[in-house]
Each structure stands twice: as structure tokens, then as C-alpha cells.
Amino acid sequence: MKISERIAELRVLMKEKNIDAYVVPTADFHQSEYVGEHFKARKFITGFSGSAGTAVITADEARLWTDGRYFIQAAKQIEGTGVELMKMGEPGFPTLNEYLESTLPENGVLGFDGRVVATGEGEGYEAIVNAKNGSIVYEYDLIDKVWTDRPALSEKPVFELGVEYTGETVASKLSRIRGEMKKAGATVHILTTLDDICWTLNMRGDDIDFFPLVLSYAVIEMDKVILYINEAKLSDEIKAHFAADGIEIRPYNDIYEDVKSIDEKEVLLIDPAKLNYSLYNNLPAGCKKVAASNPEIIFKAMKNDVEVENMKKANLKDSVAHVRFMKWVKENVNKEVITEMSASDKLDEFRKEMGNFIRPSFEPISSYGPHAAMCHYTSSPETDVQLKEGDIFLTDTGAGFWEGSTDITRTYALGEIPAKTKEFFTLVAIANLHLGEARFLHGTTGMVLDILTRKPFWDRDLNFNHGTGHGVGYLLNIHEGPTGFRWTYRPHESHTLEKGMIITNEPGIYFEGEFGIRLENELLCCEGTKNEYGQFMHFEAITFVPFDLDAIDTSIMTAHDKELLNNYHKEVFEKVSPFLNNEEKAWLEKYTRAI
Structure with a gap:
């Protein structure tokens, strides 16, 4: 069935149950961020495949709310379906609850499958319904009635x-x-x-x-x-x-x-x-x-000494794999056909060679040229394109090793790239380095530090529409609370930065239809000096992959910026080179040279 036909069938069921608006979130029965195939109801009813979003279907409207990571992707995927995109956090777009407040009629009925809606969300819906003298129906999974070939629940072993x-x-x-x-x-x-x-x-x-x-x-x-x-x-x-x-x-x-x-x-x-x-x-x-x-949320976020050492090992393994991959893709892009999907597969081959590799830690983002402007683009046989010289290639992927999970993003110049691209690549590198060198007192939250990475963009009236970083689970969720880096307040990501937390540092910049750039390291939160002012904290980078010097414009870097990059590249060489052969080592030496 087409999306419009699925929505039409859903509306028939809604009418039978006297439901005026039906909410379809992105969730399973456990409020997971990413869900199994059985639970992808929002994707089924709208066609949008991103990891975050909520649909609301009424008798004559279908709307989809999602965040800035997915605006471009969602617009493409719902085109022609009759589903209208609601850009979360953008001026002129009501929130989902504001929409329900204005749309639900007096004595109206709001419906949803109560197993896929959190209690807090449900209470918010109750307040809207009560103000309308209406009611909630949460006993029905109406999508299940439309989705006749729905995948079964997983039975894979523990x-x-x-x-x-x-x-x-x-x-x-x-x-x-x-x-x-x-x-x-x-x-x-x-x-x-x-x-x-x-x-x-x-x-x-x-x-x-x-x-x-x-x-x-x-x-x-x-x-x-x-x-x-x-x-x-x-x-x-x-x-x-x-x-x-x-x-x-x-x-x-x-x-x-x-x-x-x-x-x-x-x-x-x-x-x-x-x-x-x-x-x-x-x-x-x-x-x-x-x-x-x-x-359990704060317990698992504060990694113990064994977990920290294991995750350092995992990240070093993945760094070695990335360095080999970086060399391979830059040297072979003009010699053989490399596509987004084949490049991603090649990176996993390098990971497997490192031992104890279980599986990728999230769906790979392997994007060339304009595709990289979509923050969470996923290549498919229908969209897979060949990598060619003259543009950039963004790879945001992760590995699940027995020693832990990784999440690394690099953007590579393939041959000579335009000056504009180099300028913005350099800004992203500067932003990453500035956050990585942060020193702060215990009690600080990620919201306080986010300005360190946004400043190079905000100084130029620019921004990127996603958080700067998130906690990383140990063979669990790759996005793990309760802290992260972002400039807007989110209660579930506002916890104090604590010793043992591992958080990503991933600024970026995106120009629709042109290119996108993101550079991501994992940072370990560490204790530093303790004195009369309190306990000072700092970060230790545990990702060791070069920032592509072929894409750096040194003219917009300060002496301190250059020092930060040189110090990072010196550490990359020291950590990774012992695992490389002579040819690889010579190549890495070139891409970690002082500037």
C-alpha cells in the first residue's frame, strides 16, 4: 500500500472507535530511542525512517514532528504522501501538544497505543483532553490492524x-x-x-x-x-x-x-x-x-575503572581501523569504484581485523557530497552514489567490540576541494578542539560548556541543528543519558558532568544541496586539581584519528588553534603508529605533521 492508503485505512479504524486524533510515536514498549522492526509504526504510517519523530493523524490531516537532524531527510521521504512536516524548535511550527490543543474538538477523543507512550507524555495528553472535556483511548494498537505483514518480535538469544x-x-x-x-x-x-x-x-x-x-x-x-x-x-x-x-x-x-x-x-x-x-x-x-x-541511569553513565580501560581499548582499535580506512579511501577513490555503501562495508572489514568485533554500534552514516548535508542520512541501494575526487565524504559510524562501543565521525577531502569547504571544515575542527580542551569545576553541566564549540559558528551567525555531544553506553544505547552537550535545556540531559562519563564531541555544519561536515571524538570526563575553589575537571580524548589536513585552511586558525591540532595529532601518531606497518606509519606521519 501507498502511505496515503495506509493513512486512509487508519482513519476508517479511528472513525469506528470515535477517535478524533491518533498519536503514533517512535517508541517500543520500553521507550527505546531506536526500536526493532516490529515497532516501527511511525515509519510505516508516514514513510519517514529517521530515529526520532511523532505522527498525529486526524480525519483530514497527517502531521509529522521531528528534530533538526532530520528536516531534510523527512521532507524528502514524506513528499507526496499527504503528511505535513512539523519542524521541532523552529519558528512558525506549533509543538505537538500545541497542535492537539488547537485541533482536538470539544468532547474530543485522543487515541494512542498506551504501551508506546511514556507516562509523562500520557499525563500531558490528559491535561489537553481534560481541558476539552474529552477522553483518551489507549487500549488499541490501530497500526497493527493496518500493518498486515508486520514483523514478529525478535527471538534471538541472550x-x-x-x-x-x-x-x-x-x-x-x-x-x-x-x-x-x-x-x-x-x-x-x-x-x-x-x-x-x-x-x-x-x-x-x-x-x-x-x-x-x-x-x-x-x-x-x-x-x-x-x-x-x-x-x-x-x-x-x-x-x-x-x-x-x-x-x-x-x-x-x-x-x-x-x-x-x-x-x-x-x-x-x-x-x-x-x-x-x-x-x-x-x-x-x-x-x-x-x-x-x-x-540505573546515572550508575551506568559513570563508567567504573574496568569499563573505562575497556572502552579506551575499543576506541583505540577503532581508531586504528579508521586510519587504515582513511588511507585506503583517499588513495583509491580515483582507482576503483567506491560507493557510500561499499566504503562503509570496507570500514567494518578493517574493524573485524582488530579482533573482538561484534557488530556496528548503530546504523552507519556514510554520505558523499550533498548527502552529507543530511545529518542522519542512511545510504541505500536507491541512493548509493560513487565517491569521486573534488568533494568530501562524511563517515559517522560506530563499532561494538567486547571491550565496548565506539562512535566516530570523520569528514575526508577526496582530492582537491573548494576553498569554501576548507573554511567550514576548519571551523568544525576548531570547534571540536576548543571543547576538548575545556577545564571546569565539578557541578558544571554540558549546557554550560556547549558555547565553547558553538562560538566559532555563532560569531559568523551560523549554527548546527543538533546537540554537540551525547553519552555513550557500554554495548548498550549509543545515545546514553543523563548528560550531553547542547545549548538548549533538556531535563534528561542536564546532569552534572561526572568522573567516568564518556561523551561525544561532534560539532558540524550543513548546507542543503551542497555538503555537510562533522568531526566527532569520544571524551572521557576526568578529575583534575582539587583546591580551595573545588574539584576541577577536564576531558581526555579517547578517539585517535587525524583531522584531514587536506581540508584545513590554516589562515583562519590562531596560533593556539594550531597548537591544539598539533598536540592532538602528535597523540594520534603516538597511540596508533605501533599498530601499523611501515607504509601505513609513513602515511600517518604525513597526516599528523605539525602545521
């Missing part, structure tokens, strides 16, 4: 991470979590977020493409854990380990009925931003509820 990778046992993690439950006065912790559950139980899987997560729910009590999961995913050995840690296994969907029978004397710790609306509404009304962020 695997364990040993303490040599995690640095902490399940028993220790549960003890820390229960300590936080006691502080909050809670006796039961309802946990639905996949990365939090997988971190707690030291388990990983393959239920979402690129992300080694496992579809599951967990209820943590003071003396046991109930894990809701497809038991067929678990080996006898894993089940024995779980039993030793007091973990009971129950069928995946049983949690919706089980929570109804929780004793009303219990005090429940829940995260309204994470717990889905249907599950929340099944909790006994008499139970006291403590609304707070899941304690």
Missing part, C-alpha cells in the same frame, strides 16, 4: 558480559539499586528500559538492529527480581546464574496483569519518563508511587 568487561557483578549492582530504593522510601522498583535492565543483569542480546539489547521488563524487590522475558532466549547456564542472584523468570507480557496484584502496602519507585502509560495505569491505585529517574 548473552552475558563477564566481570572482566563489566567491572561489577549483578549482586553488587542490585545492592546499589536497593540502596537507592531505600533512600527514596520505596520497596518495589518497576524497570522497563532495556539498557537499564541489561546493564543491571550484565546481559546483552540482539532484539534491536545494531543495539545489543533484550526485550524485557524487571520488577526489583528487596529480596528478589522478577524478569519478564521470552525464556527461550536464555541458556540453562544464564538461567542458573540468574537464579543464584535471586532472579525469577516470567513470560514477557505477564507484567501487565502481574502488577495489578501488587500489595497496596508497597511503595513503588517509577520513572514517568520511562514507564509506559498502559503499565502505569495497571498499577494499584492504593500504592504510593515515588516518581524519580531510574537510579
Whole structure:
């Protein structure tokens, strides 16, 4: 069916249920950022395939809200479908809630599948509906009625991470979590977020493409854990380990009925931003509820010493692979046919050679020329183009090694490129280097430091429409809270920068129809001097790949900018060269030379 036909069928179902507006978010039952094929309902109903966005369908309108990373891509993908693009954060575009407030009629009915809407979002919808004397219908997954060939839920097996990778046992993690439950006065912790559950139980899987997560729910009590999961995913050995840690296994969907029978004397710790609306509404009304962020969020963001050393190893492996790839693509672009997709495959070949490679850590962004102007462009057989000299090639990819996850972006000059491109490449490099050298007092948030990387752009009345950086999970989500770098306030990304956090540093600049540039390193947050002013902090780059000197315009760099780049390139050579042969080493020496 065409998108317009799918929407027409959905409207028939909406009319049968007397629903005036139906919300289709980008989420699974666990509020995951990236979801398995079964859960890509918003993509199915709009045609937009990006990782973030929410659709609203009414009797005569279909609208899609997404953020600045996807404006160009979304506009292309929904063209001709009858779906209208709503650019989040841009002047002239209402927010989704503002649209519902103005569109939902008096006594109107708002519908959505309550399993894919967070409790906090659902409460926001309740306020809109109540003001209209209307009602909410959340029991129906109407997309499922239209999507006749919908993919089944994943049944892929679970695997364990040993303490040599995690640095902490399940028993220790549960003890820390229960300590936080006691502080909050809670006796039961309802946990639905996949990365939090997988971190707690030291388990990983393959239920979402690129992300080694496992579809599951967990209820943590003071003396046991109930894990809701497809038991067929678990080996006898894993089940024995779980039993030793007091973990009971129950069928995946049983949690919706089980929570109804929780004793009303219990005090429940829940995260309204994470717990889905249907599950929340099944909790006994008499139970006291403590609304707070899941304690696992900050625990897993602050990597322990074992995790830090492992992630350093993973990033060094990936840096070596990138250096070999950079040499290969620059030397062979005019000798053989290299396309966006074949280049991405070649980079993964280099990664596999480094050992302990599991899979890419997210869907690769491999974009040439104008395609790079789309921040989260994904090449496909329909869009795949050949790389040629005279333009730039952007690769934003990551690797999942047993030692951890990586996320590295580089933009390469293929042959001689225009002066304008060099100018903006150099600005991006300067922005990256300025954030990387930050010194700050403990208590600082990423929002405070974002100006360091935006200033070269804002000084020229320019900007880039995405955050400057995000936390990185250890074989979990590649975008991990609770902190990041961005100039706008987001409650879930505003936590203090803490020792052991690993955060990306990825400024960029994009010109639709021309080119896009992004340079990304992973930064480890470290403690520095402690004195009468407090605890000072700094960053340590753990990504070691050259910023392409063929694209640098030294005339717009200060002496300090050059010093920063030279110091970084000196470290790149020192870290990577021991893994290279003589030819590769000579090549790297050229691309890390002092300027």
C-alpha cells in the first residue's frame, strides 16, 4: 500500500472507535530511542525512517514532528504522501501538544497505543483532553490492524558480559539499586528500559538492529527480581546464574496483569519518563508511587575503572581501523569504484581485523557530497552514489567490540576541494578542539560548556541543528543519558558532568544541496586539581584519528588553534603508529605533521 492508503485505512479504524486524533510515536514498549522492526509504526504510517519523530493523524490531516537532524531527510521521504512536516524548535511550527490543543474538538477523543507512550507524555495528553472535556483511548494498537505483514518480535538469544568487561557483578549492582530504593522510601522498583535492565543483569542480546539489547521488563524487590522475558532466549547456564542472584523468570507480557496484584502496602519507585502509560495505569491505585529517574541511569553513565580501560581499548582499535580506512579511501577513490555503501562495508572489514568485533554500534552514516548535508542520512541501494575526487565524504559510524562501543565521525577531502569547504571544515575542527580542551569545576553541566564549540559558528551567525555531544553506553544505547552537550535545556540531559562519563564531541555544519561536515571524538570526563575553589575537571580524548589536513585552511586558525591540532595529532601518531606497518606509519606521519 501507498502511505496515503495506509493513512486512509487508519482513519476508517479511528472513525469506528470515535477517535478524533491518533498519536503514533517512535517508541517500543520500553521507550527505546531506536526500536526493532516490529515497532516501527511511525515509519510505516508516514514513510519517514529517521530515529526520532511523532505522527498525529486526524480525519483530514497527517502531521509529522521531528528534530533538526532530520528536516531534510523527512521532507524528502514524506513528499507526496499527504503528511505535513512539523519542524521541532523552529519558528512558525506549533509543538505537538500545541497542535492537539488547537485541533482536538470539544468532547474530543485522543487515541494512542498506551504501551508506546511514556507516562509523562500520557499525563500531558490528559491535561489537553481534560481541558476539552474529552477522553483518551489507549487500549488499541490501530497500526497493527493496518500493518498486515508486520514483523514478529525478535527471538534471538541472550548473552552475558563477564566481570572482566563489566567491572561489577549483578549482586553488587542490585545492592546499589536497593540502596537507592531505600533512600527514596520505596520497596518495589518497576524497570522497563532495556539498557537499564541489561546493564543491571550484565546481559546483552540482539532484539534491536545494531543495539545489543533484550526485550524485557524487571520488577526489583528487596529480596528478589522478577524478569519478564521470552525464556527461550536464555541458556540453562544464564538461567542458573540468574537464579543464584535471586532472579525469577516470567513470560514477557505477564507484567501487565502481574502488577495489578501488587500489595497496596508497597511503595513503588517509577520513572514517568520511562514507564509506559498502559503499565502505569495497571498499577494499584492504593500504592504510593515515588516518581524519580531510574537510579540505573546515572550508575551506568559513570563508567567504573574496568569499563573505562575497556572502552579506551575499543576506541583505540577503532581508531586504528579508521586510519587504515582513511588511507585506503583517499588513495583509491580515483582507482576503483567506491560507493557510500561499499566504503562503509570496507570500514567494518578493517574493524573485524582488530579482533573482538561484534557488530556496528548503530546504523552507519556514510554520505558523499550533498548527502552529507543530511545529518542522519542512511545510504541505500536507491541512493548509493560513487565517491569521486573534488568533494568530501562524511563517515559517522560506530563499532561494538567486547571491550565496548565506539562512535566516530570523520569528514575526508577526496582530492582537491573548494576553498569554501576548507573554511567550514576548519571551523568544525576548531570547534571540536576548543571543547576538548575545556577545564571546569565539578557541578558544571554540558549546557554550560556547549558555547565553547558553538562560538566559532555563532560569531559568523551560523549554527548546527543538533546537540554537540551525547553519552555513550557500554554495548548498550549509543545515545546514553543523563548528560550531553547542547545549548538548549533538556531535563534528561542536564546532569552534572561526572568522573567516568564518556561523551561525544561532534560539532558540524550543513548546507542543503551542497555538503555537510562533522568531526566527532569520544571524551572521557576526568578529575583534575582539587583546591580551595573545588574539584576541577577536564576531558581526555579517547578517539585517535587525524583531522584531514587536506581540508584545513590554516589562515583562519590562531596560533593556539594550531597548537591544539598539533598536540592532538602528535597523540594520534603516538597511540596508533605501533599498530601499523611501515607504509601505513609513513602515511600517518604525513597526516599528523605539525602545521
